[in-house]
Amino acid sequence: MKRIEKSLNHLRRIIIKSKILVFILFVQTIFSQELLEQGQSFFASKQYTKAIKVFEEILENDHVNISAMNELAGVYNKLGNIPLIIHFYNKSLNIKENQPDTWLSLGNIYYHDENIPAAVYAYKNSIKHRPNFAKGHNNLATLFKESGEIDLAIVHFEKAVENDTGYSRAMRNIGDIYLNRGNSEKAIYWLERATQTEPGSLYGWFWLGRAYVQNGDIQKGIQNYLKVLAQKPDLPQVHHHLGKAYFEIRDYNNAIHHVRLAMEKNPAVIPFYISLSKIYAHIQQESAALAILQDALALDRNSTAIYIERGNIHKSASRFEEALNQYELAALVAPEEWQGYYKKGVVLYYLSRMKEAKEALTKAQELSSENGAVFHFIGLVALAENDLETAEAMLQKASEYDYKNADVWFHYGQTFLRLEEYEAAEKYLLISLELNSYNSETLYSLGQVYKKLKEPLKSREFLKKFKNMSDIEEKVERLSTKIHMQPKNSTLRLQLAELYEQSGQRDRALMVYRQAAYIGNAEAERRIKNILNNLN
Numbered sequence: 001m002k003r004i005e006k007s008l009n010h011l012r013r014i015i016i017k018s019k020i021l022v023f024i025l026f027v028q029t030i031f032s033q034e035l036l037e038q039g040q041s042f043f044a045s046k047q048y049t050k051a052i053k054v055f056e057e058i059l060e061n062d063h064v065n066i067s068a069m070n071e072l073a074g075v076y077n078k079l080g081n082i083p084l085i086i087h088f089y090n091k092s093l094n095i096k097e098n099q100p101d102t103w104l105s106l107g108n109i110y111y112h113d114e115n116i117p118a119a120v121y122a123y124k125n126s127i128k129h130r131p132n133f134a135k136g137h138n139n140l141a142t143l144f145k146e147s148g149e150i151d152l153a154i155v156h157f158e159k160a161v162e163n164d165t166g167y168s169r170a171m172r173n174i175g176d177i178y179l180n181r182g183n184s185e186k187a188i189y190w191l192e193r194a195t196q197t198e199p200g201s202l203y204g205w206f207w208l209g210r211a212y213v214q215n216g217d218i219q220k221g222i223q224n225y226l227k228v229l230a231q232k233p234d235l236p237q238v239h240h241h242l243g244k245a246y247f248e249i250r251d252y253n254n255a256i257h258h259v260r261l262a263m264e265k266n267p268a269v270i271p272f273y274i275s276l277s278k279i280y281a282h283i284q285q286e287s288a289a290l291a292i293l294q295d296a297l298a299l300d301r302n303s304t305a306i307y308i309e310r311g312n313i314h315k316s317a318s319r320f321e322e323a324l325n326q327y328e329l330a331a332l333v334a335p336e337e338w339q340g341y342y343k344k345g346v347v348l349y350y351l352s353r354m355k356e357a358k359e360a361l362t363k364a365q366e367l368s369s370e371n372g373a374v375f376h377f378i379g380l381v382a383l384a385e386n387d388l389e390t391a392e393a394m395l396q397k398a399s400e401y402d403y404k405n406a407d408v409w410f411h412y413g414q415t416f417l418r419l420e421e422y423e424a425a426e427k428y429l430l431i432s433l434e435l436n437s438y439n440s441e442t443l444y445s446l447g448q449v450y451k452k453l454k455e456p457l458k459s460r461e462f463l464k465k466f467k468n469m470s471d472i473e474e475k476v477e478r479l480s481t482k483i484h485m486q487p488k489n490s491t492l493r494l495q496l497a498e499l500y501e502q503s504g505q506r507d508r509a510l511m512v513y514r515q516a517a518y519i520g521n522a523e524a525e526r527r528i529k530n531i532l533n534n535l536n
Contacts, residue, residue: 052072069091141170175191270296302333307326344360349381372397420452444470488519493512
């Protein structure tokens with residue numbers, strides 16, 4: 001009986017101690033919570049020293065209080081103390097791993113500290129513990145996008161949108177990826193969704209404008225750029241893209257106006273000078289184009305784009321040696337970039353220096369292994385050397401990467417004509433003709449193909465078209481030479497535009513009429529209106 005009584009007394013003491021312990025823990029929790037709220041109040045009012053003192057006091061009494069640790073990391077984040085931020089987040093996560101928001105915050109710190117592997121690890125843990133965590137997927141996707149792992153980036157951006165249908169930033173990023181890949185239709189789909197979801201985002205409208213322009217819908221692109229500038233008129237990049245869009249439709253006044261505005265707002269951006277130079281070069285104002293590039297060189301003598309554009313101007317005027325000199329400088333300034341070697345190879349081809357051309361183009365291919373333009377000219381060099389097997393292989397690749405280029409299909413067809421594979425030659429020459437129906441060489445080659453295929457009626461038809469078109473090309477060449485010598489003579493441009501219009505080449509006619517109108521020819525303005533009215 002005494003033993004039972006003794007055991008009961010012992011049990012009563014344990015129960016009392018437990019109740020006391022629970023009460024102490026309860027009081028401690030209440031106290032910690034009150035202190036936590038006090039610390040948060042100091043944090044919110046930017047009294048960081050007081051906040052730190054309060055959160056440290058909590059940890060002195062409660063060593064595993066992860067809320068205090070996370071708050072301390074947040075305070076040190078405001079103070080920019082990276083080591084202590086990381087220390088407290090990691091300490092918190094060691095106690096409790098399942099904290100998706102804390103993993104996200106830690107990932108953000110690693111990202112801004114440029115510790116990308118650690119940031120990836122943190123973001124992956126955030127979605128491991130919360131698979132439907134849209135922000136975690138978005139931030140991880142951003143890292144994949146920046147590191148060039150584009151397919152993984154798309155997967156996680158799409159998961160972000162799947163888990164948060166209003167996540168416009170993720171939509172914009174997907175649109176931007178497709179824009180950079182040249183897939184304008186998918187870019188438009190995602191960027192339209194982004195602008196519908198967040199109509200106040202100027203980035204969304206700007207990128208959507210770029211997608212429309214890339215897709216050939218220039219007017220819609222212009223409308224989007226103007227929408228952005230109506231709200232924020234001092235954005236140089238938007239003025240630049242707007243100027244380039246106007247240039248696409250040969251509205252030279254607006255093109256020059258907006259590119260110059262971009263330069264005024266930020267005179268240190270080299271692409272602005274390149275764009276303006278291209279516009280002046282296009283209207284045969286060569287001196288102005290070269291002067292602008294000289295201004296760009298004064299800002300940056302190590303810009304490949306400047307030397308390439310100078311080379312392009314010389315090449316357009318058939319000054320191939322001067323062009324070669326500029327392209328060699330481009331390759332010297334940036335030996336890791338393909339453009340200088342490619343341009344050098346092209347002009348060496350025109351100079352009939354095939355061995356050197358092949359070396360330069362091979363180097364360009366090593367640096368840009370999936371480039372239709374490079375494949376095209378490697379194929380042309382092989383064609384010039386009568387290496388028809390290489391020519392066929394290279395031009396086939398060129399046609400895959402640059403399938404809208406009429407010249408690629410023409411040279412591909414030429415290869416099969418020389419291989420005496422006339423059906424294949426006919427097929428590819430007709431594709432070229434569909435893309436550009438005004439190339440006399442294509443018409444002549446088709447005449448020869450149909451002669452070999454024993455179709456005399458078709459042969460005569462195409463050879464007759466060839467004769468007519470070659471006569472027009474000769475006249476165009478004579479007028480173009482005169483315009484090059486007298487770039488401000490609007491009457492010569494009017495004659496060239498009339499020649500294009502009479503031969504049914506309305507797009508080219510419209511372009512030259514606009515050049516004449518830019519110089520100040522009132523008759524050109526009237527004819528532009530007539531063409532546009534007839535098109536409508």
